[in-house]
Amino acid sequence: MKLNNELHSVDRFTIHIPFPLSSYERKLITLLYQPLIGPEPISLYFLLWAEGEDEEGRDYTHYHLMNGLDMSIGAIFNARIALEAIGLLRTYKKETDDLHYFSYEILPPLEARRFFEDPLLSMFLFSKIGENAYRRLLQRFTPKRVAIEGMTEISRQFTDVYQPIQQHMPKNMMVHDIAEKPSKIPFYYQSFDFPLLMSGLSENMIPHRLITAEIKETIAKVAFMYGLSAIDMKHVLMMANSDDELTTDAVRKSASEYYKLTISKTPPAISKMLPPEQAHEQAKEWNSKQDELVQYFEQARPIDVLIAVNDGKQVFDHELEMYESLITQYDITPPVVNVLIHYISLNNPGHISKKYIQAIAADWRKKGIETATQAMNEARQFMDQKNPTVKKSTTIEDMHAEFELLQAAAYVLYQFEPGKASAAKLKNIEETFKSLMKKIEPPVLLQMLADGKEPFAHELKAVTQFASMYEWERPLLNTLIHYAHFSSEGNLNLPFLEAIASGWRKQSVQTIETAIQYGQNYRKSRAQKYSRTTYGNPEKKELPAWINSSEKPKSQASLEELERQYRMKKKS
Incomplete structure (x- = not known):
């Protein structure tokens, strides 16, 4: 949404703090959240906190924030949406003919344990501050266990000390709908393509009963964090499955291993994505804003480019699989695939065959094209020559x-x-x-x-x-x-x-x-080793000369004479 339609300096706002905030929450925000979203959103958070604690319900104009933080209205807006995305702020809006009225609800940070258990927040913090600093923070916020070895707990229960009273509380004195502190960041995991994932998983691979709501949320989060598709997540789940048991920890560990093996050994880093409207506008402007378009293609996911060139409509599964196969099977880089998607949408609207797309990708790969800039220059040559097809000699590897x-x-x-x-x-x-x-x-x-x-x-x-x-x-x-x-x-x-x-x-x-x-x-x-026999080779001996001749050895001839004499004597 464009800034001039979303926020003006004269728009008024009120502040609401549903939970009391302490110095412990201030420490969590400073040490855990600030490395993720930067100092400007945290400064806005602390200012809203300070104003809301003493004068909750009072309304201000956004000039007040601009003066207090020495920030432009655009910077205020960017800081606000960063707080919303990380789960520290909820924003409500009411419009009139002339002005917009906002209500800012200040939320406490997640408890340290929940923060470190969340795969998105923990991994992005790790990538921002490094392993040593991350380990120190983890140790700092880990509760210290009391030395109770050899001791027995003797604490009394409530019913050991107190007894019930025969009195009923009036209904109008009972509290309903008690507000609860947030236990997770706002993340809509329905955007992940679960139908495609489930269609690729047979019951023999992974029983579908193992894909619980908790597992689904973990799947969506790690897929977003590592930039993995539904097809990638199928491999991740197969790796995580152990004796028909699937846990969130196993999914997170397998996703990390798969990412290191197929993408990079460097942990992924958090970055702001372009709004769909801005992405679509950039995708239209091939001949202008060259640097911005290159930056977009270098950072965007192929599915985001596909949605942008299709005017925000959902992408068909077979179309997404076709482009993903260029990355997973043919080693084409994602920026090059993004340029290819854009080039195809501009020059060949309508049905495009898989072989045609693979042929262009094969030709670009043979030419060593690995960056968005190189791919755009190659596409421009195609356009200048008015010959969007690839030479017939181009072959697709089998x-x-x-x-x-x-x-x-x-x-x-x-x-x-x-x-x-x-x-x-x-x-x-x-x-x-x-x-x-x-x-x-x-x-x-x-x-x-x-x-x-x-x-x-x-x-x-x-x-x-x-x-x-x-x-x-x-x-x-x-x-x-x-x-x-x-x-x-x-x-x-x-x-x-x-x-x-x-x-x-x-x-x-x-x-x-x-x-x-x-x-x-x-x-x-x-x-x-195995060419030798077990019993060894006996030494070769010379054969006697009479073997190959009719002459018999003397010993043999003497034996026959004795036998003849014995038979003659017996007859007589």
Whole structure:
């Protein structure tokens, strides 16, 4: 909503504080909330708190806030909506012909325990202040336990001390609708695409009864925090599921591991998003405000761009999946996908085939386009040439081609027999294999090893846990997964990965080349070991000359003569 329609300096407001605020709340706001939203919103909060405590119900104009804080009306508005979003302020509005009247309700901060349990707030605070400061704050707000070891509690209960009285309180003296302090930040998790998530989860994967309201809220929050789609969250839930049990802590931990494995090892940071109206206006202005548009494409999610170019309408699931696959399967960066969405909407309105979009993305990837600026320049060249189509020679990579390459590499490098047929058809196998290991993500590699099929949940979980615990570089981790997959005959598990990694660590294996060399040496040593018989090879002896001739040894001839004489004597 535009500022000139939302707030004016002459608009009046009143302040309401439903709960008494203490110095403890002031400490929580200063140490936990200020790093998230900045000093200006906190200054506005403290001013409203101070004015409301002594003169609640009095009305002011917004000039009062502007003078007291030395801030413009625009800065006041931005500070106000920051407080609303973080759960420290509720705003109510009434309009007349000339003026707007506001009521500002000052809310207390969340209790420290609830703050640190909330996945959004705790992670954003961690990303703002760093691990050491975060640990100090966590320790500071953790209740100190009283030393009661060896002691027995003897505290009396209420009924041990007091007895009931036979008197009834009048109905008009009873309190109804007692206000409660907020227990969570305002977050509408219905915006997450749960139908798409549930359609991809069969009862055999995860029983739908495990997706409770509490789990749904956690799913939506961690998906927002890490920028994960419904398809990503399916993998997260499969990793979090353990013996048909799904907990909020397991979902949060699995989402963190999946984020580190597929996106970045740097924690996500909080940032303000553009209002939909502003985003849509920017998406229309291709030829103007170049820098702002580039910044928007660099920061926005593909789904936000899709909604913007569709005039705010909800995006169809198949359309969203089509663009998400460019990121998850083909390693196209989100800013480039955003530019592609915008380019397609301007030049090819209506139905667009999946192959056409993939062809453009494949062409851009071959040209090394990774930023929004590069993608926009490439799109401008298409527009200038009035040729929005891609050359017919552009091909779309098939997952089966990578599957055959991985099979062939397993035979060429380590002599695993299943890849022998593929090795006979391909060339430059080792170099192509190394290049692939450097550019794909481990979950994509698992899918390639399964010939394009969805990898098993236990394999994905094993790889994700290993990556989270040991933080290997992606090329080396992919080489490990490839070798372990064929060594285990397709039955990856975490202990097996750790066992191979332990051998690599002892030999200081740190690159693809040294990993391949180690694997080759190990396979050769095993082959030599099992080529020997258990009983040993007897020494080779020279055979007697009479073996190959008709002449018999003397000992043999003497034996026959004695037998003939014995028979003759017996007859006589």
